[in-house]
Amino acid sequence: MSGIAVSTTINGDAVEFLCQAEETLLDVLRDRLGLTGAKEGCGTGDCGACSVIVDGRLVCACLVLGAEAEGSSIETIEGMADGDKLHPLQEKFLEHAALQCGVCTPGFLMAAKDLLTRNPDPTEEEIRFGLAGNLCRCTGYDKIVRAVQDAARVMKGA
Amino acid sequence: MAHDASYSAHDFKSVGTRPVRPDGIDKVTGRARYGADFNMPGQLVGRILRSPHAHARIRKIDTSKAEKLKGVKAVLTAADLPDLTDGDVAFHDILDNCMARGRALYDGHAVAAVAAIDARTAREALKLIAVDYEVLPHVTEIDEAIKSSAHVVREHVSTGSVDPELNMPPNTTKRSEFGHGDIEAGFRKAEVVVEGSYRTEQAHQGYIEPHACVASVNSDGTGELWVCTQGHFAFRHFCARLLGMDVSKLRVTSSEIGGGFGGKTHVWIEPVALALSRKAGRPVKLVMSREEVFRASGPTSATSIDVKIGATKDGRITAASATLRFSCGPYAGSWAELGAMTAFACYDLENVRTVGFDVLVNRPKTAAYRAPSAPMAAFAVESAIDDLARKIGIDALELRIRNAAKEGTKSSYGPVYGPIGIGPTLEAAKNHPHMKAPLGKNQGRGVACGFWFNFGGQTCTDLNIGADGTVTLAVGTVDVGGSRASLSLVAVEELGIPYGQVKTVVADTGTLGYNDTTEGSRGTFSSSMAAIFAVRNAIQVLRERAAKMWDIPVDDVVWEDGHAKARGKGHGNLPRLSLKQIAEAAVNTGGPIAGHSEIVADGAGVSFTTHICDIEIDPETGGTKVLRYTVIQDAGKAVHPTYVEGQYQGAAAQGIGWALNEEYVYGKDGRLQNPGFLDYRIPVCSDLPMIDTEILEIPNPNHPYGIRGVGETSIVPPLAAVANAVSNAVGVRMTHIPMSPPRILAALAAERVG
Amino acid sequence: MVEVKLWGSLGASAGGTDKVDIEAKTIGELLRKLAERYPGVQPHVTQGIAVSINGVVYRDDWSKELPEDTEIFLLPRLAGG
Numbered sequence: 007m008s009g010i011a012v013s014t015t016i017n018g019d020a021v022e023f024l025c026q027a028e029e030t031l032l033d034v035l036r037d038r039l040g041l042t043g044a045k046e047g048c049g050t051g052d053c054g055a056c057s058v059i060v061d062g063r064l065v066c067a068c069l070v071l072g073a074e075a076e077g078s079s080i081e082t083i084e085g086m087a088d089g090d091k092l093h094p095l096q097e098k099f100l101e102h103a104a105l106q107c108g109v110c111t112p113g114f115l116m117a118a119k120d121l122l123t124r125n126p127d128p129t130e131e132e133i134r135f136g137l138a139g140n141l142c143r144c145t146g147y148d149k150i151v152r153a154v155q156d157a158a159r160v161m162k163g164a
Numbered sequence: 165m166a167h168d169a170s171y172s173a174h175d176f177k178s179v180g181t182r183p184v185r186p187d188g189i190d191k192v193t194g195r196a197r198y199g200a201d202f203n204m205p206g207q208l209v210g211r212i213l214r215s216p217h218a219h220a221r222i223r224k225i226d227t228s229k230a231e232k233l234k235g236v237k238a239v240l241t242a243a244d245l246p247d248l249t250d251g252d253v254a255f256h257d258i259l260d261n262c263m264a265r266g267r268a269l270y271d272g273h274a275v276a277a278v279a280a281i282d283a284r285t286a287r288e289a290l291k292l293i294a295v296d297y298e299v300l301p302h303v304t305e306i307d308e309a310i311k312s313s314a315h316v317v318r319e320h321v322s323t324g325s326v327d328p329e330l331n332m333p334p335n336t337t338k339r340s341e342f343g344h345g346d347i348e349a350g351f352r353k354a355e356v357v358v359e360g361s362y363r364t365e366q367a368h369q370g371y372i373e374p375h376a377c378v379a380s381v382n383s384d385g386t387g388e389l390w391v392c393t394q395g396h397f398a399f400r401h402f403c404a405r406l407l408g409m410d411v412s413k414l415r416v417t418s419s420e421i422g423g424g425f426g427g428k429t430h431v432w433i434e435p436v437a438l439a440l441s442r443k444a445g446r447p448v449k450l451v452m453s454r455e456e457v458f459r460a461s462g463p464t465s466a467t468s469i470d471v472k473i474g475a476t477k478d479g480r481i482t483a484a485s486a487t488l489r490f491s492c493g494p495y496a497g498s499w500a501e502l503g504a505m506t507a508f509a510c511y512d513l514e515n516v517r518t519v520g521f522d523v524l525v526n527r528p529k530t531a532a533y534r535a536p537s538a539p540m541a542a543f544a545v546e547s548a549i550d551d552l553a554r555k556i557g558i559d560a561l562e563l564r565i566r567n568a569a570k571e572g573t574k575s576s577y578g579p580v581y582g583p584i585g586i587g588p589t590l591e592a593a594k595n596h597p598h599m600k601a602p603l604g605k606n607q608g609r610g611v612a613c614g615f616w617f618n619f620g621g622q623t624c625t626d627l628n629i630g631a632d633g634t635v636t637l638a639v640g641t642v643d644v645g646g647s648r649a650s651l652s653l654v655a656v657e658e659l660g661i662p663y664g665q666v667k668t669v670v671a672d673t674g675t676l677g678y679n680d681t682t683e684g685s686r687g688t689f690s691s692s693m694a695a696i697f698a699v700r701n702a703i704q705v706l707r708e709r710a711a712k713m714w715d716i717p718v719d720d721v722v723w724e725d726g727h728a729k730a731r732g733k734g735h736g737n738l739p740r741l742s743l744k745q746i747a748e749a750a751v752n753t754g755g756p757i758a759g760h761s762e763i764v765a766d767g768a769g770v771s772f773t774t775h776i777c778d779i780e781i782d783p784e785t786g787g788t789k790v791l792r793y794t795v796i797q798d799a800g801k802a803v804h805p806t807y808v809e810g811q812y813q814g815a816a817a818q819g820i821g822w823a824l825n826e827e828y829v830y831g832k833d834g835r836l837q838n839p840g841f842l843d844y845r846i847p848v849c850s851d852l853p854m855i856d857t858e859i860l861e862i863p864n865p866n867h868p869y870g871i872r873g874v875g876e877t878s879i880v881p882p883l884a885a886v887a888n889a890v891s892n893a894v895g896v897r898m899t900h901i902p903m904s905p906p907r908i909l910a911a912l913a914a915e916r917v918g
Numbered sequence: 919m920v921e922v923k924l925w926g927s928l929g930a931s932a933g934g935t936d937k938v939d940i941e942a943k944t945i946g947e948l949l950r951k952l953a954e955r956y957p958g959v960q961p962h963v964t965q966g967i968a969v970s971i972n973g974v975v976y977r978d979d980w981s982k983e984l985p986e987d988t989e990i991f992l993l994p995r996l997a998g999g
Contacts, residue, residue: 026284028284033283036200036201041194042194042197042200042201043193043194043195044194045198045200045372045373045422046200046374046451047372047373047374047422047454047841048454048840048841049453049454050454050840050841050842052454052840052841052842053372053454053841055372082194083193083194084193084194086192086193086194087193092189092192092193096192096193099192100184100185100188100189100192101184102806103182103185103646103806103807103810105188105191105192106423106644106645106646106807106810106811106814107371107372107373107420107421107422107423107424107644107645108187108191108192108196108420108422109198109372109373109420109422109423110372110422111191111192112192112194115192131850133849134849134850134852135849135850137848137849137850138848138849138850138851139848140848140849141372141841141846141848142372142849143369143370143371143372143423143425143814143818143846144423144645144810144814145810145813145814145817146810146813146814146816146817146847146852146855147817147847147848147849147852148809148813148852148854148855149806149809149810149813150849151849151854152854339927340925340926340927340994341925341926341927341930342925342926343926369999425999426998426999427999429997429999498994498996501927501994501996502996505993505994505996519926532997532998532999533999534998534999535998535999536998536999577925577993578923578925578970578991578992578993579970579973579975579989579991579993580972580973580989580991581973582972582973582974616998617975617996617998618998619977619996619997619998620977621977621978622978681997683997683998683999684996684997684998684999685998686998764976764977764978764979766974766975766976766977766978766979766982767974767975767976768975866974876998876999
C-alpha cells in the first residue's frame with residue numbers, strides 16, 4: 007500500500023506512521039495511532055473537540071493533514087497528565103464538574119492549557135474569548151470558566 | 165420484595181454532597197470511549213448516500229458499478245430492508261426514515277449505503293451509485309404547508325387521519341385538545357384581553373458527538389451493537405424488530421455518550437449498520453458527519469402558535485386559549501400535543517382550552533429535544549402574559565404569582581396537582597437580588613416560567629457486593645450528564661458506607677433487564693428508586709448472613725451505618741459486623757451477596773422553574789448580549805447539587821442559543837443552507853455570562869428521597885425570558901424566534917416608523 | 919364504580935363525553951372496558967394511555983388498583999427528551 011511516511015514526536019515519544027495524502031492529523035491520531043482522545047465533532051474546525059498542540063500552537067487536528075505533521079512535536083490529551091499525576095486543569099475540571107457528557111473535554115483541556123501557557127493570569131473575559139473556539143453543549147460554560155480560573159490560581163502558586 | 169416508594173424525611177449523610185464522578189478521570193484523560201472510539205476485528209467502514217432533493221420519487225437505484233469497485237463489501241438499498249413492520253405505522257415510519265422506500269422526503273434522506281475496506285473506498289463507492297430521481301414539488305415552511313394550495317407531503321397521513329368534519333388544512337395531522345371550563349364565558353368575564361401570534365424556527369439539539377456505532381451480525385443470527393444512545397434497550401428493540409432479529413440475540417452496549425438531549429432516543433444509522441454487517445459478513449463502523457447530523461437527525465419542530473388570554477383588571481386570568489401548529493417532518497408525530505398540554509401548565513385557570521396539530525413538511529423527521537415542545541408553547545404564552553401585565557398595568561412577575569398553580573389546582577392538561585414548585589420559584593425570583601439590580605440604556609429584563617412533566621418508567625438495577633465489601637451498582641439508564649455519581653450517592657446513603665466504596669456502571673442489554681431510555685428527566689429519578697430498593701433487598705441478605713455468622717435469629721439483626729448490629733436479649737456483647745466482614749465470610753454463609761430490583765417507577769413529580777434574564781441590545785447592529793441570567797428550579801431533592809446546577813445552566817444556555825441565534829435555514833430548492841456549526845451557531849463561551857442557579861427542594865411525595873427529575877425543565881423558559889427581555893429593551897413585542905440581528909433591526913425600524 | 923375523566927381528543931373518540939363511569943378495579947380493567955364500550959378509543963390505548971390517580975401519573979403499571987372517590991384522569995402516554 008502506498009503512503010506517505012511521516013516522523014513525529016507525540017507526547018514526547020518518537021512516532022512514525024504512513025498515511026494517505028488526504029488523511030487529516032485527526033484521522034491519523036484516531037484511526038492509525040489509537041489516540042482517540044481527540045474527537046471529531048465537525049471535521050471543519052468549528053467545534054474544537056479535536057484540539058491538539060503542534061509545535062506549541064493550538065490547532066484543530068481536523069484542519070491539519072497527517073503529512074503536514076512531519077518533523078513536528080504534538081501534544082494530545084493522552085499526554086496531559088504526568089504519569090498518574092493529573093494536570094491541575096484536569097483536577098479542577100473534575101472538582102468543578104466542568105464536564106457533563108465529556109466529549110468536548112479533551113479539546114477544552116488542550117485549549118485551556120494553551121491559554122494558560124500564553125496568559126497565566128487571565129480575566130474571565132480573556133478565558134471566555136480564549137475558549138470561544140471550543141463548543142460545549144452541556145454545561146453553559148459556567149463551570150468550565152470557573153475550573154480554568156481555579157486552575158490558573160493553583161498553577162501560579164506552584 | 166415490594167418496597168414503599170413514598171417519601172419520608174431523611175437526615176442525609178451522602179446525598180447532597182458533591183464528590184467527583186466515578187467516570188470523571190477517564191473523561192479528562194481521553195480514555196473514555198464514545199461512539200466512534202471503538203473498533204471490532206475486521207471492521208469495515210460504512211457510509212450513507214443521501215438525497216439532495218427535498219422531495220423526489222426514486223425511479224431506480226443502480227448499484228452495479230459500486231458493487232464492482234475493489235474493496236466494496238456490501239451495497240445496501242431499501243430492497244435489503246424488507247418491510248417487517250406488519251401494519252405498524254410508527255415502525256414503518258422509522259424504517260422509511262432510516263432508508264427511503266421509493267420516495268425521498270427531505271434533503272438528507274438516506275437512499276443507499278455502502279460498506280468498504282476503508283473510508284476512501286467507501287467515499288468512492290457512494291459516487292458510483294446512480295440514483296434516478298424524479299423531482300417532486302416540496303414544502304418546507306410550516307405556514308406554507310397549511311395553505312389550501314400547498315403540495316401534500318404524504319397523502320395517506322394528511323387530513324385523512326383527522327376527523328373530516330373538522331375541515332383541517334392540508335398536511336395537518338394528530339389533532340389534540342386539552343382544557344376545561346367554559347372558554348367563551350371566561351372571555352366574556354374578561355376586562356382586558358390580549359392576543360398574539362408567535363413563530364419559532366427549527367433548532368437542533370446540537371450534541372457535539374455525531375451519531376456513531378459499530379455493528380456486527382453473525383450468520384447464526386446473533387449480533388452486537390456498540391452505539392452512542394440514550395437508550396440501548398430501546399435501540400435493541402427497534403433494531404431487532406426492523407431487521408427481524410431475536411431481541412435476546414442482539415446485544416447492545418451503550419458507549420459513553422457525547423450529548424443527546426433527546427436526539428439520541430431515535431434510531432437513524434443503527435439499523436443500516438446492522439444490515440450492512442449482515443450483508444457483508446463483517447463488522448461495520450458507521451459514523452455520521454456533522455453535515456449528516458444536521459440534515460438527517462434531530463431537529464425539533466418549527467412552530468406557529470396563536471394565544472389569547474383574558475383577565476380582570478385586578479389581574480385574575482378568566483380565560484386562556486391557544487392554537488398550536490408544530491412541524492413534524494414527513495412523519496406524523498405528537499409534538500403539538502405536548503405543546504398543547506404544557507402551554508398553560510404553570511397557571512391556575514378556570515377556563516382553558518388548547519388545540520394542537522402537527523404539520524407535515526419536507527424536512528427531517530422531528531425528534532425529541534429536551535422537554536420537547538414545551539419551550540415554544542411557553543414562549544408564546546409567557547410573551548402574552550407579559551403583554552397582559554403591561555395592558556393591565558401591573559408587574560409581570562406579580563401577575564404570574566397571582567395566577568400560579570398550586571397544590572390542588574386542576575392543571576390545564578387535566579389532573580389535579582400535588583405539591584408543586586411554581587409558586588415558590590416565582591416568590592424566590594421576586595426576592596432575588598437580580599430583580600432589583602439596575603438596568604442601563606438599551607437594556608431590558610425578562611422573566612418567564614416553565615413546566616415539564618418528568619417521567620419514570622421501566623427500570624432495573626443489580627447491586628453486587630464484592631468479596632472485599634466493595635459494591636458494584638449496575639444500572640440500565642444511560643448516564644448523559646453525571647448520573648453515575650448521583651446513583652452512587654444514593655446507594656451509599658442507603659447502605660451507610662463511604663462514597664468510594666460503590667462503583668456505578670451502565671450495564672449492556674445482555675446483562676440486565678429492560679430499562680426505558682434516559683429521557684423525560686427519568687434517569688436519576690427512576691434508577692435511584694430502583695437502586696434504593698436493590699440496596700434494601702441486599703441489606704435483607706446481609707442481615708441474614710450476619711445472623712448466620714452470629715447464629716442468632718435474623719429478626720435480631722438490624723442494619724445501621726453500614727454495619728449489622730445485634731439487638732435483643734443476650735446479644736448485647738456481639739461486636740457489630742461491617743459490610744466488608746460479612747462479604748469476606750459470604751463464601752461460607754451462602755455464596756455471593758446481591759440485591760436486585762425491577763420496577764415501574766411511576767409518580768415522577770412534575771417540575772417548575774422561573775428564569776430571569778437581562779439583555780443589552782446594540783441598536784446599530786441588532787446584536788444582543790446576555791448580561792445576567794438566573795435560574796430558579798425545584799429539584800425535589802438535589803442528589804449531587806453541582807450536577808443539578810449543571811443541568812440548569814446547560815438547559816438555559818441551549819434555550820438562550822435557540823432564542824437568539826439557532827435556526828434551520830432552507831433555500832427555495834428545499835435544501836438546508838446551514839448544515840454546520842459555522843452557520844448554525846450555538847452559543848460559545850464568550851456569548852454567555854455566568855448562569856446563576858438557585859435550587860429549591862420541594863420533596864416529590866412519590867420517591868423515597870423526594871427526588872424529581874431535573875434535566876429538562878430549564879430549557880422551557882429561556883425563549884420567553886429572553887424574548888421578554890429583548891422586547892423590554894427595544895420597546896416592541898418580539899414574536900419570532902430566533903431574535904437574530906436582522907429581526908431585531910426590523911423591529912427597531914418598525915418602532916421608529918410606528 | 920369509578921368516574922374517569924378523559925382528555926379532549928380521547929373524549930372525542932368516546933362519543934364526545936369528557937367523563938365516563940366504569941366498573942373497574944385496576945388500570946388494565948379500566949382501559950379494556952373503555953375500549954370495549956368505545957371502539958374508537960382502542961387506537962389511543964395502543965398508542966399508550968397514562969392514568970393520573972389523584973395527580974400521580976401511572977404510565978405503565980396496569981395492575982395498579984383504582985381507589986374509589988379519587989380523581990382519575992386519562993392522559994396520552996408521553997415521553998421526553
